[in-house]
Each structure stands twice: as C-alpha cells, then as structure tokens.
Amino acid sequence: MKLHCEVEVISRHLPALGLRNRGKGVRAVLSLCQQTSRSQPPARAFLLISTLKDKRGTRYELRENIEQFFTKFVDEGKATVRLKEPPVDICLSKANSSSLKGFLSAVRLAHRGCNVDTPVSTLTPVKTSEFENFKTKMVITSKKDYPLSKNFPYSLEHLQTSYCGLVRVDMRVLCLKNLRKLDLSHNHIKKLPATIGDLIHLQELNLNDNHLESFSVALCHSTLRKSLWSLDLSKNKIKALPVQFCQLQELKNLKLDDNELIQFPCKIGQLINLRFLSAARNKLPFLPSEFRNLSLEYLDLFGNTFEQPKVLPVIKLQAPLTLLESSARTILHNRIPYGCHIIPFHLCQDLNTAKICVCGKFCLNSFIQGTTTMNLHSVAHTVVLVDNLGGTEAPIISYFCSLGCYVNSSDMLK
Structure with missing residues (x-):
C-alpha cells in the first residue's frame, strides 16, 4: 500500500x-x-x-x-x-x-x-x-489531448484545459485540492458548480471566452473569499454580478471585458484590495455610488454605453420615515450584526443593498437620487480612455438621505 x-x-x-x-x-x-524472518515468524x-x-x-x-x-x-x-x-x-x-x-x-x-x-x-x-505522480503543472490546449480514461495527478497546482470543447467543469478537476491556478478559458461552459468553492487554495481562476450567464452566489460565500485574487470572466454573457460578489475581498485583478453588463454590484467599493479592473465593451449606463471608494492602479471602461447625467433628480423621500426605514438606518449606522437566522431573508437583502448618502449615512427607500460626472483618475492611476474622444469621465449615481444633504451638495450635480 x-x-x-x-x-x-x-x-x-x-x-x-x-x-x-x-x-x-x-x-x-x-x-x-x-x-518476515525465520527467527521471527510474525511479520x-x-x-x-x-x-x-x-x-x-x-x-x-x-x-x-x-x-x-x-x-x-x-x-x-x-x-x-x-x-x-x-x-x-x-x-x-x-x-x-x-x-x-x-x-x-x-x-x-x-x-x-x-x-x-x-x-x-x-x-x-x-x-x-x-514520482511522476507529483506533477504540479499540466497544460492541455486541444480536445484530443484531454484525458478521458485516467485521473489528473492529484498534486496539480496549475491546470489549464483550453480549447477542449468543455460544456461543464469536469468533476475530476474539483478533486484537485492543491490547485492554485485553474484555466478553463476558450470552452463552452455555461454554469459554474458551487463545489469550485471547495478548492481552498485556488488563487487564479480564468474563465475567459465561455458561455457563462451568471456568477453563483454560493461561490461568493465559499472559501474563495479568502484565497481568490485573480478572476477573468471576459467574453461571456454576464449581465450582472450579485451583490454578494463583493465578499471576494482578496480580489486584486478582475477582468469583465466583452460581456453584457448593465451594472456593477452596488457594493463594489468593498473590494478594498482591487487594483486592476477591466470592463471594456459592456453596456454600463452609469457607475454605482460606491465606485468612488475604489483605489485602483489600472482601469479600463472603454466602449460602454454611458448615459449623460440627468438634470432632474429622482426624489423618493418619505416624511415621516417608516419604521422599516428608521430601523434599517439604525442597524447599519451602529453596525448591529444581522442575518437570516435573526430576521427574514428579504430584510437581509434590503440591508445588503442599502444606499450610502454622500454624507456617509445609510438610506433604504427614502432618498434623493442624482447623477454626477466623475473623473476616473480620482480612483485609478492609469485610465484607458472611455471613448474615442479622449474622455476619462463617466456618470456616477449619487444618493442623498435628506433634502438638506441634497441642497448642501447641489453643486455636485449637473
């Protein structure tokens, strides 16, 4: 044995x-x-x-x-x-x-x-x-070379299976607990299994040029939160990422080029380690308010369908505040822990997607929404031009928790 x-x-x-x-x-x-020996019969x-x-x-x-x-x-x-x-x-x-x-x-x-x-x-x-079983890297770039009758070496730390026509992630790959880099680019994968999150050492995941339409919430809750620092989802069919995506707080490099994105996650500012963000050629009409919290080295948003800032704000103020609104603001302001084991799931969702006023306070359903223009150099050292006209500005949503905040910040709006 x-x-x-x-x-x-x-x-x-x-x-x-x-x-x-x-x-x-x-x-x-x-x-x-x-x-065994003659003098000692027992083995x-x-x-x-x-x-x-x-x-x-x-x-x-x-x-x-x-x-x-x-x-x-x-x-x-x-x-x-x-x-x-x-x-x-x-x-x-x-x-x-x-x-x-x-x-x-x-x-x-x-x-x-x-x-x-x-x-x-x-x-x-x-x-x-x-000792051949100790192979740590394997690169497969054609369908004919893809192993069908034998397992991958268990010791693999880097696996690339590109141009293999895969329509799903091979379950044998999910048994490679030492994987640090997984490259499944240029295939036909439509859905990611939640068990990818069991690869506790995975640092780099490349899914470029597949048929993905979403990114699983389960992966956002997995061990990838602590290990994953590079994610390439370019050339897929993703329209939106879940708000839980921002729990992948070790991410440093994120590529989302050539998708169908119509919005970034509203809490994108929580990706405090993110340094390289590329989301060119999508359908982003504006940026979420928390985009201002990013601190990037490189940013590419070229070729998005950014809209012109709206002149008139959207007013959804409630007077007096509802019990739900008042309670939500108190919970978020005082950082009171909450979860589905304490309050209903839909209330957790509301709290997770709460807006942040320019003053730093939170608001749920009572707010004023306005659109401003943001120079992308304020969040990134290197910025790829937004359009062919040489622009580096993009529209960004701003929220105001009260009329007073809106009036005091009216010079921000156009």
Whole structure:
C-alpha cells in the first residue's frame, strides 16, 4: 500500500538542542511494508519513506510504536504521525484526502499488530516512475489531448484545459485540492458548480471566452473569499454580478471585458484590495455610488454605453420615515450584526443593498437620487480612455438621505 504526498520528518530532540527544523516537506512515496524472518515468524510492519534522492528509503517500525495521530486537517490532505522510537513527527501534506484516510487506517492496524486487509509492499527501492505522480503543472490546449480514461495527478497546482470543447467543469478537476491556478478559458461552459468553492487554495481562476450567464452566489460565500485574487470572466454573457460578489475581498485583478453588463454590484467599493479592473465593451449606463471608494492602479471602461447625467433628480423621500426605514438606518449606522437566522431573508437583502448618502449615512427607500460626472483618475492611476474622444469621465449615481444633504451638495450635480 502506497501514498504519494509531501513529507517532513521532525526530530523532537531539535528544540532541546537549540535547533530548528527546515519547515519544508519533500516529495515522497510512503509504503506500508512487511518483513518476515525465520527467527521471527510474525511479520513486522514498517513505514518506508522514499524520496527521489533516496529511493531505498528510510523505514520506521510501526507495531506498538505510534504515540499519537494528528488528523484535524485530514480533509485538506494533512496529517502527522508521532512515533515513540525514534522520537520523530512524520508530517504529511499535499496528499489525496481519501487516500490519506485509507493509508492512516492501515497504519493504525499495523500499530496494533492486526492484519492489514489491503495489499502491503515489500522492502524494495521505489522506481523513479513512481514520482511522476507529483506533477504540479499540466497544460492541455486541444480536445484530443484531454484525458478521458485516467485521473489528473492529484498534486496539480496549475491546470489549464483550453480549447477542449468543455460544456461543464469536469468533476475530476474539483478533486484537485492543491490547485492554485485553474484555466478553463476558450470552452463552452455555461454554469459554474458551487463545489469550485471547495478548492481552498485556488488563487487564479480564468474563465475567459465561455458561455457563462451568471456568477453563483454560493461561490461568493465559499472559501474563495479568502484565497481568490485573480478572476477573468471576459467574453461571456454576464449581465450582472450579485451583490454578494463583493465578499471576494482578496480580489486584486478582475477582468469583465466583452460581456453584457448593465451594472456593477452596488457594493463594489468593498473590494478594498482591487487594483486592476477591466470592463471594456459592456453596456454600463452609469457607475454605482460606491465606485468612488475604489483605489485602483489600472482601469479600463472603454466602449460602454454611458448615459449623460440627468438634470432632474429622482426624489423618493418619505416624511415621516417608516419604521422599516428608521430601523434599517439604525442597524447599519451602529453596525448591529444581522442575518437570516435573526430576521427574514428579504430584510437581509434590503440591508445588503442599502444606499450610502454622500454624507456617509445609510438610506433604504427614502432618498434623493442624482447623477454626477466623475473623473476616473480620482480612483485609478492609469485610465484607458472611455471613448474615442479622449474622455476619462463617466456618470456616477449619487444618493442623498435628506433634502438638506441634497441642497448642501447641489453643486455636485449637473
């Protein structure tokens, strides 16, 4: 029985000697082996750790020799086996989670002196071909090269499958827990499975030139919130992104060119780490008010159907304020936590999409809406011209929570 993973063997004597471990694992093949001899008829079980530099490997006896298992992160392909003699911790990482669980179960049986049901290996050197499973990058750019009968190497960190005619995301890809970069560009994918959010290390996702019509809310709530920093959704059919999209707060690079966008998420200003934004050749009539909160290095909004600012404002003031409006303003102003487990779902949606007045206060249904012109250089260092006339200005929506705020800011409006 074998397991492919990264291994670091740490001696527990090091701290007492004032030494530190290197803190980095090496690619290895772990084998569960048995050895019999004439003088000792019962088979002795060993854990054999072989690396590319040491194919003969180092063996550790298992029977009644394991002090403790650490398996809190086994679903992430990580575990530690603490041995009694020698006093070392064998730290495993980047393993296939299901294979790791099965291997640890067999090691437990060997530790107890029980028979292992699965086939065990012999104490023989590992072949060089065994280490091919440690491939970290695979690039496929034609349909004929796409693997149909075998799985992708579990250790992949970068996978590109372009021009393969894919109409959906291959479920085998979603098992690659070490993926950091996934390129599915130039296919025919129409929908993203929520399970992409289970790729906890995913940093770059390229979906350029597909048939996507939306971006799932479930992905916005997934672990992508903490890992994803580059997202390419160019050349799709997306008309709008959900307001929850702005929970992907690690995003630094966002490409939305050549879609059918009619609006940005109203809370786009919450993307505090965003530095590169490209949304050329869409159908944006104006920018949301929170666009002012962005701090970009590069911005491209060329070829959108920006409208001229409206002369007359839209007035939706309520006097006196409704109980809903007053309560919503109080909750948002005082940052009172809320959720679907406390208040109805539709009220959560209202609070999530509340407008922000130019004075910084919140408003829900009682406001004045006006349109101003914004120079895009105020939010970005480098700006691609908005049109062929050399303009760098675009219309932006402004909200006012009261008549007083509107009057005091009337010089902003055109």
